[in-house]
Amino acid sequence: MSKFNSGKVMQRYFFIAALLTLVGVCIVAKAFYIMTAEKSYWATVQEQLKHDSIPVKPNRGNILSCDGQLMASSIPEYKIYMDFQTGGAERDSLWQLKLDSICIGLNEIFPEMSADEFRAHLEQGRLKETKSGVGSRHWPIWKRRINYNTFSEVRKLPVFRMSKYKSGFHWEEFNARNRPFGSLAQRTVGVMFGEKDSAYCGLELSYDSLLRGQNGLVHRQKVLNKIMNITEQPPVDGADIVTTIDVGMQDIAERALIEEMKLPEVNAEMGVAILMEVKTGDVKAIVNMMRMPNGQYAEAINSAISYRCEPGSVFKVASILVALDDGVIPNDTNYVIHTGSGVMEMHGRWMKDHNWRRGGYQDINVARTLEVSSNIGTSYVIDKFYGGHPEKYVEGLRRVGIAEDLRLPLVGYRRPNIRDVDTKTTDRSKYWSKTTLPWMSIGYETQIAPINTLAFYNAIANDGCMMQPRFVTKLVKDGETLREFPPVVLKERIAKPETIKKMQTILEHVVSQGLGRKAGPLSKAFKVAGKTGTAQIADEHGSYHSGTTRYWLSFAGFFPADAPRYSCIVCLRKTGLPASGGGMSGVVFRHIAEGVMAQNVKRLVEDVRDSTSNFTPEVKVGSTADASYVLSRLGVNGPTADMAETPRDIMPDVTGMGARDAVYELESRGVKVTIHGRGRVKSQSIAAGKPLTSGIACELFMEI
16 A cells, blocks of 8 residues: 555645745735835946946057167156045045145145135035035046156145045046157157147157057946956057157257257248168158247247248259250260350240359359259250150159159158149149240249158169158067068169269269358268259248248258268258358258268277377366276276366366366356357367456357
8 A cells, every 4th residue: 555645745735836926926026116116226226336347548659769769658647636525524524634734735736826726626626516415526636637756746645645435536547748858850759639648740640550559448346335447358558669760860950950040140930951861761860940939949840741842953953864864965964055144035034043143154064054053054954955845854853753752651741743734724823834844944833842852862872762761660569579661662763873973973063162062071071962952932922022032942962972871951941131052051961961970980999099199098177077987997097186277267278178078167167158069169269378257258169
């Protein structure tokens, strides 16, 4: 007989089923109650716990010079705020107790606002009515960003030194750009919009996507009354870019340009200087100076790549190069041109040479035409041999690269505007008349930026190979090269090799025996080749006859002439006379060339040692601490206390000294010193041995 009792089992089954049903009904009833009666309460709780994912900004990559020096780097900046609803009663009582100390401390850190003004400002935030209660949760303590050092000082103040959850003091962090070399190459390196953390110009803008990196993502979750950051995706820092800029050469070019622009007889409105490496096209220095309303010079626009104007006589080289390469000139560079007294009629208009009032150049050959920059000589050749088919001349200009689109990686670059032969257009500015060809041949009727003119001259220096100007060599990150930007050849050959050689010789003669003499180095240690340019340009309204004449002065060339390493162009824009491309821009070119070559002089001691000479170095008086240190390491007796020294009330002889030693020696005697030029002291305005008086001033003239 079975012992199974079905009656008892069914009773238990029904009991469990009823119990589960009752529990289910209770759950549904509770859920309905929460959805209706407690809906507003739980909605408030949800808002308090809800924290969306927020982006995390990466560190922006650095911009480096060619030798690895920082030209632009990211540093943290902060905006500081106060949450007056955090911390509770304990914070409030401490706040009232320490408010005076806080305001006094803020006044010491930010003296622009008084302690009373800080107190009124903070109290305004504390008493502000908000949706979540009394007191702002994000009240700015200071209106602008502050650097890390200032931020650290603020954090030391009472209350602010507590944790953010107890004090309410919190902050936002930004990546700010710092340029250790100040405004050096500012428009090329680039500028950032500080408040927006976005690039404005230069390499910062052109390579923004690579420098910026990728944002990360952090999810914020409230746990035990604290907000926890949970990283969902880490940020990817930007890459560093290595530029072609040489800081030393950039400094030389900038100083030389500004010194010339400031001279009373120059008083330039704008100045441009570009230095390029011949073989690679690397831009080693690029300066863009503009006279500001306050009379100071600063980099405001990258005119080197964007300012197109009629280039003037530097364009004559392209015209003659086309004619020589086409072989249209009989007897080549010895072809004689009858320029007469410097005035010649061309299709109803008078063409004049710069010396027409002094009788002109009479009969000169093609080579001499460029040496003395004869307008008549150049325009006569081009009009005579291309007047019947001017389109061949325009084709030749494009062939030699003067009209080449350089495709620069900088925003704002403007390609050359070279006239096409068009005799059917109704637009007078584009109509090709009989006078267009002769005036175009000497640098008018075209618009070219300085960087294009330099690329053309660089190609001549590079035996006819035209290189694209290069600004960035590679991308690096964590010491590894991510991408390289090799030199780019735009044209393998702009003219026949024999034509290029002839032009190189002519350009060297322009400096040695032509109008470009002032561009030649004073030391004669190396040779320079190049061409001057002086052009009258239109004013801001497009007029040439507004009563005030504006000039575009330029000198383009390369050095050393016999084995070119660098090409350079210097341009100045000024109003009124005197105006001389060779005498003004050429002087800047010379200073740049001398400074750059001085940096590259490397000689072995064995090459200059003379068995009859005393090899112990001479140490002049002055700031001798560094000299003493070096000489002691070399085992050479340095300057001693019993060294012959000029009496303190007598002007010493500082010729031959460097600027540092000369200034130290004179200012230690109470003399006010003004320095002109670079290098070592060549002469001094007050002769050695003269008695010194109180407040006396002395000018030192330096020379490399």
